[in-house]
Amino acid sequence: MSSNRGLFITFEGVEGCGKSTQAERLVTWLRERGYEVVLTREPGGTLLGERLRDALLDVGGSMVAETELFLYLASRAEHTAEVIVPAIERGSVVISDRYADASVAYQGGGRRLGADLVRSLNQVATRSVKPDVTFLMDLDPEEGLTRLDGRASGGTRDRIERETIEFHQRVREAYLAEAEREPERFVVIDAGEDVETIARKIPVILEERLTSSGDDN
Numbered sequence: 001m002s003s004n005r006g007l008f009i010t011f012e013g014v015e016g017c018g019k020s021t022q023a024e025r026l027v028t029w030l031r032e033r034g035y036e037v038v039l040t041r042e043p044g045g046t047l048l049g050e051r052l053r054d055a056l057l058d059v060g061g062s063m064v065a066e067t068e069l070f071l072y073l074a075s076r077a078e079h080t081a082e083v084i085v086p087a088i089e090r091g092s093v094v095i096s097d098r099y100a101d102a103s104v105a106y107q108g109g110g111r112r113l114g115a116d117l118v119r120s121l122n123q124v125a126t127r128s129v130k131p132d133v134t135f136l137m138d139l140d141p142e143e144g145l146t147r148l149d150g151r152a153s154g155g156t157r158d159r160i161e162r163e164t165i166e167f168h169q170r171v172r173e174a175y176l177a178e179a180e181r182e183p184e185r186f187v188v189i190d191a192g193e194d195v196e197t198i199a200r201k202i203p204v205i206l207e208e209r210l211t212s213s214g215d216d217n
Contacts (some may be wrong), residue, residue: 006088008129009206010099013137014172015161016144017191018198022137023097025199026206030093038087041097043072045079057158065111069118072103076125084129100126101134101178106160109174110167133209135202136179139191141168 009026011019020041027039043053052075055061056068063071076099087094100122108118145168148161179186187205189198 006091007093007210008084008088008096008131009093010096010101010131010134011137012098012101012105012134012175013191014139014141014144014168014175016147017137017139018147018195019135019137019191020097021195022135022189022198022202023095025195026202027095029199029203030095036090036092038083038092038094039097040079040083040094042079042099042102043075045075045084045096046082048078049075057160059156059159059162061159065107065113068111069103069107069113069121072107073121073125076100076103076122080126080129085127088129096131099131099134101136101175104178105171105174109177110163110171112170115174115177131185133206134179134182134186135205136175136186136188137191137198138172138176138188141165141172143192144168 011023013019023039027037030037042049043056044050052071056071056075079096084094084096103122104115104118107113108115142165145157145161145165148157176188179188187209189201191198
């Protein structure tokens, strides 16, 4: 990897898949090698985005699917303009815990709004910015939700986590469909493996992907 060019990496997956943990582990690995890294998340990443996150995940909240989608898109537009693009332009590595693919999976698949519609709207919200590499932490949704219920923090499920298992299955299927659609960008990781095994694999895969991409250019 070259440290004088910006790089955009995202982590995606169903609830409880361990993507946040792996994103943090990759940040540590990169910083130990001298890279400037920006770790961010969706929804959130900005002051406005965090306020929208609170509204989107509030267990007492209720909204129609289209409202949910547009709130995620609003957060993403702000996030892209204020955090992601400036960091990439100054040569940083940006690692985001969820990005545009999350809406394709959750609102396009889970809410049945359709992947094509969400992709089209994402183009506007993201200013056509796409990740260089997306790690999809693939896991059976039932296992993921079981992990959530057993988490050390003892937190209750948020509004999205409380959805039906059928909803979460549709999310997983939509993610896998996107990975099949863009194999040059996605890396599907078996999230059923232990944390340490996955954390060792990801940097190796990342270097291989980036080396291969550089050779193609």
